[in-house]
Amino acid sequence: MLVVGSVAFDTIENANGSVQRVLGGAASYASICASYFASPAVVAVVGTDFTQQDRAPFVKRGVNLDGLEVRDGKTFHWGGSYDKDFNTAVTRFTDLNVFQNFNPVLNDIQKNARAVFLANIDPELQLSVLNQVKHPSLVACDTMNYWISSKKETLLKVVKRIDVFFLNEGEARQLTGEYNLIKAGRILLEQGVKYVVIKLGSNGAMLVSNKGLVQLPPFVLEHVHDTTGAGDTFGGGFTGYLASLEDWNNLTAIKRAMMIGNVMASFTIESFSVDRLANLSKQDVDQRLEEYVSMLKF
Amino acid sequence: MLVVGSVAFDTIENANGSVQRVLGGAASYASICASYFASPAVVAVVGTDFTQQDRAPFVKRGVNLDGLEVRDGKTFHWGGSYDKDFNTAVTRFTDLNVFQNFNPVLNDIQKNARAVFLANIDPELQLSVLNQVKHPSLVACDTMNYWISSKKETLLKVVKRIDVFFLNEGEARQLTGEYNLIKAGRILLEQGVKYVVIKLGSNGAMLVSNKGLVQLPPFVLEHVHDTTGAGDTFGGGFTGYLASLEDWNNLTAIKRAMMIGNVMASFTIESFSVDRLANLSKQDVDQRLEEYVSMLKF
Numbered sequence: 051m052l053v054v055g056s057v058a059f060d061t062i063e064n065a066n067g068s069v070q071r072v073l074g075g076a077a078s079y080a081s082i083c084a085s086y087f088a089s090p091a092v093v094a095v096v097g098t099d100f101t102q103q104d105r106a107p108f109v110k111r112g113v114n115l116d117g118l119e120v121r122d123g124k125t126f127h128w129g130g131s132y133d134k135d136f137n138t139a140v141t142r143f144t145d146l147n148v149f150q151n152f153n154p155v156l157n158d159i160q161k162n163a164r165a166v167f168l169a170n171i172d173p174e175l176q177l178s179v180l181n182q183v184k185h186p187s188l189v190a191c192d193t194m195n196y197w198i199s200s201k202k203e204t205l206l207k208v209v210k211r212i213d214v215f216f217l218n219e220g221e222a223r224q225l226t227g228e229y230n231l232i233k234a235g236r237i238l239l240e241q242g243v244k245y246v247v248i249k250l251g252s253n254g255a256m257l258v259s260n261k262g263l264v265q266l267p268p269f270v271l272e273h274v275h276d277t278t279g280a281g282d283t284f285g286g287g288f289t290g291y292l293a294s295l296e297d298w299n300n301l302t303a304i305k306r307a308m309m310i311g312n313v314m315a316s317f318t319i320e321s322f323s324v325d326r327l328a329n330l331s332k333q334d335v336d337q338r339l340e341e342y343v344s345m346l347k348f
Numbered sequence: 349m350l351v352v353g354s355v356a357f358d359t360i361e362n363a364n365g366s367v368q369r370v371l372g373g374a375a376s377y378a379s380i381c382a383s384y385f386a387s388p389a390v391v392a393v394v395g396t397d398f399t400q401q402d403r404a405p406f407v408k409r410g411v412n413l414d415g416l417e418v419r420d421g422k423t424f425h426w427g428g429s430y431d432k433d434f435n436t437a438v439t440r441f442t443d444l445n446v447f448q449n450f451n452p453v454l455n456d457i458q459k460n461a462r463a464v465f466l467a468n469i470d471p472e473l474q475l476s477v478l479n480q481v482k483h484p485s486l487v488a489c490d491t492m493n494y495w496i497s498s499k500k501e502t503l504l505k506v507v508k509r510i511d512v513f514f515l516n517e518g519e520a521r522q523l524t525g526e527y528n529l530i531k532a533g534r535i536l537l538e539q540g541v542k543y544v545v546i547k548l549g550s551n552g553a554m555l556v557s558n559k560g561l562v563q564l565p566p567f568v569l570e571h572v573h574d575t576t577g578a579g580d581t582f583g584g585g586f587t588g589y590l591a592s593l594e595d596w597n598n599l600t601a602i603k604r605a606m607m608i609g610n611v612m613a614s615f616t617i618e619s620f621s622v623d624r625l626a627n628l629s630k631q632d633v634d635q636r637l638e639e640y641v642s643m644l645k646f
Contacts, residue, residue: 135527229433232570253551254565263570264643267552267563272530306646345562346644348604 051293052160053081053286054179055169055192056149057094057118058126061142062322065134066275072323073104074128076169076192079282082328083314084167084290085111086335091160093117093179095152097125107328117160121148136277156182165293168212169282170194173205180211188298190214190289192281198224206241213299214292215243216285222248232258245304247288247311249281255308261301266308269316269342276322280315283327287314313338349591350458351379351584352477353467353490354447355392355416356424359440360620363432364573370621371402372426374467374490377580380626381612382465382588383409384633389458391415391477393450395422405626415458419446434575454480463591466510467580468492471503478509486596488512488587490579496522504539511597512590513541514583520546530556543602545586545609547579553606559599564606567614567640574620578613581625585612611636 060074077094084090091114096104098120108115126149129142154175161184168176168191176191183189191212197205198221205225209215215238219231226234235246235258246258250265257264288311292298298307316338320326358372375392382388389412394402396418406413424447427440452473459482466474466489474489481487489510495503496519503523507513513536517529524532533544533556544556548563555562586609590596596605614636618624 137527229435232568250551253548254563256568263568265552265565265568266644267565270530270554270561270563272561302646309646343646346564346646348600348607348641348644 051084051088051090051165051167051290052093052117052156052163052179052183053077053084053090053167053169054093054154054176055080055171055282056126057092057096057100058128058149060278060323061127061129062276062278063131064136064276065132067322069322071127073107074278074323075126076171076279076282078108078324079279079318079327080167080169080286080289081113082107082111082324083283083286083318084293085113086314086330087287087290087310088165088293090114090286090290091117091163093154093156093160095119095121095148097121097123097148100125107324111328116157117154121151123148130278132277136274154179154182164188165289166190167285167289168192168208169285173197173201173208176208177204180208188213188289188292190216190285190292192216192285193221195221195224209238209241209243212243214245214247214289216247216249216281216288218249218251218281222246231256232263244299247308249284254312255284257304257308259301259304261304264301264305264308266305266312267346269313269338270345271316271319274319277319278322279318279324279327283318284311284315287311309339309342313342349382349386349388349463349465349588350391350415350454350461350477350481351375351382351388351465351467352391352452352473353378353469353580354424355390355394355398356426356447358576358621359425359427360574360576361429362434362574363430365620367620369425371405372576372621373424374469374577374580376406376622377577377616377625378465378467378584378587379411380405380409380622381581381584381616382591383411384612384628385585385588385608386463386591388412388584388588389415389461391452391454391458393417393419393446394424395446396420398423405622409626414455415452419449421446428576430575434572452477462486463587464488465583465587466490466506467583471495471499471506474506475502478506486511486587486590488514488583488590490514490583491519493519493522507536507539507541510541512543512545512587514545514547514579514586516547516549516579520544529554530561542597545606547582552610553582555602555606557599557602559602562599562603562606564603564610565644567611567636568643569614569617572617575617576620577616577622577625581616582609582613585609607637607640611640
């Protein structure tokens with residue numbers, strides 16, 4: 051499974067404290083999460099300031115880093131702060147650094163990937179990756195408001211070629227011009243997406259598909275430490291789980307993938323960075339999945 | 349099961365059309381919904397303009413109307429409109445009429461009610477009813493922002509004497525001063541409430557209790573006709589189901605009650621007034637409950 055996106059440093063401030071230059075980036079959260087279900091390989095770029103220690107969480111989780119290009123310069127660095135209740139994230143700086151000239155070139159093994167997760171990056175790059183992968187049986191894609199504003203046409207070209215599309219509520223509305231999330235989802239289905247997964251933050255996620263509509267709650271957590279990376283974790287766990295299946299294209303598999311996305315995101319938000327996500331035992335994961343299933347059993 | 353609250357006329361305008369002077373009121377939705385699970389009796393007041401035809405939905409559902417007082421004057425009449433996506437309801441008029449001097453006096457049978465649903469009315473009246481009921485084994489209560497602003501102290505006296513408290517997100521935050529819904533719920537548990545049920549609108553409902561935290565999604569509907577009464581239906585179905593049980597005070601029962609509240613509310617929002625809610629077959633209800641259980645099965 052290929053995960054294309056950003057590997058970055060984050061500097062974050064919220065009501066629970068602050069951290070400087072910790073591991074972040076959509077591809078980091080997504081690949082580390084996917085490692086609990088599949089064998090992910092990252093395609094991303096970092097600067098020469100990205101140390102062995104920064105690689106440790108990937109190494110620990112067996113994430114393949116052959117596609118982690120190192121360029122002269124600094125690693126992408128994002129700084130942001132959250133209000134008390136994680137309602138609004140304010141970006142304080144975005145230093146793209148080496149990420150500015152990122153141009154993913156896949157090797158032969160990567161070109162034969164069966165599953166691809168196009169994490170949140172410039173849709174031009176997502177398209178470039180899609181053009182290089184030969185016969186993927188599963189392509190999932192995430193995006194953000196910035197690309198919907200600035201590169202909508204390119205993003206829509208990507209959308210025509212993917213199986214699973216992750217968006218949050220605001221993004222779904224912005225991209226389709228439709229407030230109602232089911233109607234927004236149906237507009238995207240008409241573009242050829244098989245499964246539109248609308249991430250609802252603390253309310254879980256909703257699936258709009260021609261096979262059915264499903265809404266699932268989150269794994270309920272009493273204490274949230276930091277929500278950075280929750281959506282990337284959701285997408286990585288979702289796609290990683292599907293990548294592990296012989297046949298992922300059915301509602302049973304998709305529902306389990308949604309559950310896994312929700313449950314894995316609950317670990318991410320219990321710490322800054324990937325501190326919690328990268329250090330789970332199989333038992334930790336299984337226990338929460340069981341609790342989730344049990345919460346929804348009548 | 350006693351249902352105390354308003355029986356009213358509603359004049360509503362939304363994107364799907366408009367209706368004038370149709371049956372509305374919290375006690376109407378709640379009791380008609382409860383009738384699918386228990387034997388509800390309404391305690392409310394109407395004017396002499398409330399006709400036999402207006403009573404028909406109650407009669408059809410076997411709701412006891414012995415406690416429906418008729419006073420000289422007009423029935424409570426609410427007028428409101430919704431924006432295209434039911435995000436905001438704008439009240440256009442509130443003619444309290446005979447409701448202004450409502451003072452519920454229970455008869456001997458009503459005083460012995462085992463279950464009481466205090467639908468959204470003045471907390472002074474809720475307290476007055478509680479003082480008349482002798483040994484209720486289940487007391488559930490709903491409220492609204494207006495009472496939290498104007499009669500918070502009285503409402504808190506009610507809260508100390510109830511088992512189940514229904515609030516929406518905004519009300520939970522307004523009443524407790526705490527944004528985080530779980531923390532808000534815990535503050536209310538400290539007041540003696542056993543189960544705090546936070547209604548999340550199109551995102552279902554969350555339970556905060558000392559027996560566990562649960563979040564359940566809504567029954568997903570493609571087309572919403574009118575959301576008036578959805579919360580009252582939720583509370584009525586929830587309480588009616590619990591009232592039908594020998595032992596309602598356990599998490600299994602409460603979860604099923606939440607499911608029933610969600611599913612029954614989905615019928616209410618498929619039409620104006622109680623047009624859909626009052627005309628369901630057992631099969632209609634059972635089928636949606638099955639679909640809901642199936643949506644949440646992995």
